[in-house]
Amino acid sequence: xxxxxxxxxxxxxxxxxxxxxxxxxxxxxxxxxxxxxxxxxxxxxxxxxxxxxxxxxxxxxxxxxxxxxxxxxxxxxxxxxxxxxxxxxxxxxxxxxxxxxxxxxxxxxxxxxxxxxxxxxxxxxxxxxxxxxxxxxxxxxxxxxxxxxxxxxxxxxxxxxxxxxxxxxxxxxxxxxxxxxxxxxxxxxxxxxxxxxxxxxxxxxxxxxxxxxxxxxxxxxxxxxxxxxxxxxxxxxxxxxxxxxxxxxxxxxxxxxxxxxxxxxxxxxx
Amino acid sequence: xxxxxxxxxxxxxxxxxxxxxxxxxxxxxxxxxxxxxxxxxxxxxxxxxxxxxxxxxxxxxxxxxxxxxxxxxxxxxxxxxxxxxxxxxxxxxxxxxxxxxxxxxxxxxxxxxxxxxxxxxxxxxxxxxxxxxxxxxxxxxxxxxxxxxxxxxxxxxxxxxxxxxxxxxxxxxxxxxxxxxxxxxxxxxxxxxxxxxxxxxxxxxxxxxxxxxxxxxxxxxxxxxxxxxxxxxxxxxxxxxxxxxxxxxxxxxxxxxxxxxxxxxxxxxxxxxxxxxxxxxxxxxxxxxxxxxxxxxxxxxxxxxxxxxxxxxxxxxxxxxxxxxx
Numbered sequence: 001x002x003x004x005x006x007x008x009x010x011x012x013x014x015x016x017x018x019x020x021x022x023x024x025x026x027x028x029x030x031x032x033x034x035x036x037x038x039x040x041x042x043x044x045x046x047x048x049x050x051x052x053x054x055x056x057x058x059x060x061x062x063x064x065x066x067x068x069x070x071x072x073x074x075x076x077x078x079x080x081x082x083x084x085x086x087x088x089x090x091x092x093x094x095x096x097x098x099x100x101x102x103x104x105x106x107x108x109x110x111x112x113x114x115x116x117x118x119x120x121x122x123x124x125x126x127x128x129x130x131x132x133x134x135x136x137x138x139x140x141x142x143x144x145x146x147x148x149x150x151x152x153x154x155x156x157x158x159x160x161x162x163x164x165x166x167x168x169x170x171x172x173x174x175x176x177x178x179x180x181x182x183x184x185x186x187x188x189x190x191x192x193x194x195x196x197x198x199x200x201x202x203x204x205x206x207x208x209x210x211x212x213x214x215x216x217x218x219x220x221x222x223x224x225x226x227x228x229x230x231x232x233x234x235x236x237x238x239x240x241x242x243x244x245x246x247x248x249x250x251x252x253x254x255x256x257x258x259x260x261x262x263x264x265x266x267x268x269x270x
Numbered sequence: 271x272x273x274x275x276x277x278x279x280x281x282x283x284x285x286x287x288x289x290x291x292x293x294x295x296x297x298x299x300x301x302x303x304x305x306x307x308x309x310x311x312x313x314x315x316x317x318x319x320x321x322x323x324x325x326x327x328x329x330x331x332x333x334x335x336x337x338x339x340x341x342x343x344x345x346x347x348x349x350x351x352x353x354x355x356x357x358x359x360x361x362x363x364x365x366x367x368x369x370x371x372x373x374x375x376x377x378x379x380x381x382x383x384x385x386x387x388x389x390x391x392x393x394x395x396x397x398x399x400x401x402x403x404x405x406x407x408x409x410x411x412x413x414x415x416x417x418x419x420x421x422x423x424x425x426x427x428x429x430x431x432x433x434x435x436x437x438x439x440x441x442x443x444x445x446x447x448x449x450x451x452x453x454x455x456x457x458x459x460x461x462x463x464x465x466x467x468x469x470x471x472x473x474x475x476x477x478x479x480x481x482x483x484x485x486x487x488x489x490x491x492x493x494x495x496x497x498x499x500x501x502x503x504x505x506x507x508x509x510x511x512x513x514x515x516x517x518x519x520x521x522x523x524x525x526x527x528x529x530x531x532x533x534x535x536x537x538x539x540x541x542x543x544x545x546x547x548x549x550x551x552x553x554x555x556x557x558x559x560x561x562x563x564x565x566x567x568x569x570x571x572x573x574x575x576x577x578x579x580x581x582x583x584x585x586x587x588x589x590x591x592x593x594x595x596x
Contacts, residue, residue, distance in 0.1 A: 065467055099472065107469025117464035121482050121561045131468035134478060163561035176464075183468060 016079040018043045018187050018218040019064060024073035026059055033059045035242035036073070041187075041220060041235075046213045048229040048250075049222045051239035052265055057222045060239070061189050064220065065109040066102055077109065078186065107135055110180030114192040116172040118164040124151060124175045125160040128182045136183070143182075150178040154208050170201030177208055187218035194225060206232075226269055230254055238262045330531035334522060335538065343518030344539050350434055350503040350514060351543075355496055357439025362446030367476070369451055380447070387444035392437070393508050399437035400509035403428050431513075434506040442499055449491045453484035485558040493551035497544050515539055 019041040026034040034056045041047045049057040062068040064075055066083050075082040082105055085095040097105070118127050128147035132138040138146075151160050154174040156167075164172050173193055180188060190209065194202040206228050213219060213232050223229065229236050229250055236253040238246045240261050246253055257263045320326060334340055361383075368380035387395065403424045412419040428436075457480050465475040504516035511517075515536055523532035 067463055067467060103466070103469045103471050106467055109467070111464075111467035113460060113464060113467075115460060117458070117460045119461065119464075119479055119483075121486075121558075123561075130478065131470060134474055135469045165561055179468070 015043060017041060017076070018045065018078060019220065020076040020079075021060070021064070022074045022076075024060065024063060024075065025071045026056075026063060026068060027071045033242055034063070034070075037239075037242075037244050039237065039244060039247070041218060043218055044216045045234045046219045046221065046232055047235045047237055048233035049220065049237045049239060050224070050226070050229060050265070050269075051245075052268075055239040056242040057239050058191050061191050061220060061222050064189055065106050065111055067111075077105070080105070103135075107131070107183055108186050110183060110185035110188040112173070112176050112180055112188065112190045112193050114195050116164070116169070116176045116196070118172055118176055118179070120164050123161050123163055124156060124167065124178075127164070127175055128179045131179070132182050147178070147182060150181050151175070153181075153211075154178050155204070168201060169197045170204045173197065173205045174208055177205075177212075181212075187220070188212065190219065190221040190223070192222050192224070194223065224269060226254065226266075238265065240265070325530055326534065327528060327531040330526070330528055331534050331538075334519075334532060335535050337522065339518045339522065340515070340535060340539070343513060343515035344543070346513040347500065347503050347515040347539075348543065350431075350438065350506060350511075351496065351500045353435045354438035354442055354503075355499055357435060358442030358446050358495075358499075359492075361440065361443030362450050365443065365447035366450035366454055369447070370454065384444045384447050387441050388448070392441045392502060393505055395441050396434065396437040396505055396508035399433040400430065402433060430509050430511040434503075434509045434511040437509065438499065438502060438506070442495065442502075446492070446495060449488055449495070450484070453488035454480055456487045457483045482558065486555075486562060489551065489554045489558055493547065493554070496551075497547055500543055500547070501540060 017040045019039065021037055021039040024034050024037040025032070037056070037060055039047070039060075049060065051057050059068055063070050064077075064082075066075075069083065074084075080086075083097055083102060085097070088094050118124075119130065122130065125144065125147055128150055129140070129143045132143045132146065133140055148157065148160060151157055154177055156171060156174055156178070159167060159171060159175075164175070167175065173196075177188075177193075193209065194205050197205060202225070206225065209219070209221065209228070210232050221228075221233075231250075233250050235247055236250045237244055238253060238257075238259075238261075245259050246257065246262050253262070254266065257266055365380040365383055368376040369384075371377050371380075406424055408421055408423055410418055410421040412421075461479055461483065462475050465479045470478070503514055506514055507517055512521075519532040519536040520529075523529040526532075
């Protein structure tokens with residue numbers, strides 16, 4: 001299975017990073033969750049965030065598409081600063097973007113949630129069509145044929161007309177992935193996509209992720225599935241207590257950890 | 271609870287799919303039987319009273335149930351109910367969305383509206399709206415304290431009928447606003463997050479994702495409120511608006527000196543309209559419940575989910591029943 005890691009040509013060093021995070025801090029009231037994170041993800045790279053719960057992985061992920069507003073630092077997607085104007089104002093403050101501009105930035109980033117969050121009052125097909133039709137203004141007929149293609153791609157062509165409540169957890173999560181892909185995103189964020197699934201359903205979702213990675217999608221995945229990290233990740237990022245402690249190829253991070261904290265963590269999960 | 275009447279399970283397991291069902295005899299429940307007997311006797315006594323008591327005068331009921339004045343009264347009552355529910359729904363949706371706003375002015379005004387209109391009797395409010403043309407005889411559009419561009423007398427526009435609609439609608443809006451607010455709050459926060467992640471705007475999220483899901487919680491208490499409104503329209507005499515069903519039957523009763531048969535006429539009409547409204551409510555609940563309950567209708571659980579929807583709205587205990595019964 002190691003070919004999963006090698007199918008992609010090494011991106012040129014000069015290319016603009018898909019994601020560039022600099023000195024990111026996030027506090028919720030008095031709780032300092034992210035304590036200065038720097039991370040660069042190349043186009044086509046699969047970065048897997050691992051670490052104990054409460055280490056800030058999900059918060060970091062949610063800062064990338066502005067579901068959380070960073071307290072300090074900066075996130076750039078393909079060179080474009082997220083949430084703020086590129087240059088400071090004359091008085092040194094940073095102009096926030098309008099809700100509409102932020103929505104447009106988010107539309108280019110797909111996100112998949114731990115608890116699926118499909119729209120329960122819509123069929124699988126309409127879940128996938130919703131954003132292309134109402135955000136991008138795609139014609140309904142075209143959106144439907146694209147949605148059916150995407151559902152076929154995640155192996156759910158026959159389930160298009162079912163409501164989420166009629167689907168298993170694994171099927172719901174695959175619909176959620178198709179829904180995110182329908183916006184033709186430049187990168188995909190996965191927030192513990194298999195944590196809410198029964199053990200026997202994890203594999204079908206991971207297979208879809210693996211398939212996406214093989215297609216060259218830029219992905220950031222928060223997960224506890226170390227086997228998946230080892231097989232699919234280009235970079236494994238270990239976080240603890242709001243900081244990135246180690247990052248590198250899986251062989252290095254998982255098989256020869258340097259820090260004691262990572263060793264302790266790997267002992268507890270492997 | 272003795273289980274002696276239930277056959278013990280067969281010792282040898284039958285072949286799969288092929289078994290003899292238990293031949294059960296119900297356990298004796300003497301308490302329930304005695305209670306049922308007492309209730310049945312009371313019902314018989316009531317039916318006997320309804321049929322034989324001359325005061326009820328079913329002949330007069332039959333004469334007036336389709337009287338022109340009465341049927342017209344039914345029409346006005348229905349019109350008042352529908353229009354004031356529409357006014358109330360629009361105001362309530364606005365107030366509920368304003369209460370969710372980040373802006374303290376919007377939030378505060380919505381809170382104050384609910385505070386005032388929910389906190390005063392609807393009868394008082396109706397009298398007030400009846401006197402509106404006395405309080406504000408003329409509406410002027412123009413520069414404040416200066417140029418007068420357009421002015422009209424409120425007496426011509428604000429008739430007793432519209433005073434009744436506005437009065438009932440504004441009062442109802444305050445109750446519905448709380449129902450809508452709890453409905454909007456009942457939708458998982460993750461839903462708006464997932465929508466935001468797809469690049470949807472707040473307005474689009476509200477319209478396409480939140481409100482349709484909130485309706486499932488909103489419709490059952492909304493049905494209760496509509497039925498309540500049907501009966502509250504009998505108070506429009508306070509405006510005074512004098513064409514509704516209750517006023518029509520009371521007028522006939524006063525003329526004939528026979529109040530009881532005409533009370534029955536009114537009650538039968540209110541019951542008939544309520545029955546129709548219940549059918550509509552059932553269909554609305556089915557529509558907005560789509561996707562939420564994969565089980566067949568009537569299966570165990572459907573009743574419970576509806577009840578939990580009513581409970582989560584949390585408005586039924588505050589229903590102003592004493593006002594309606596005036």
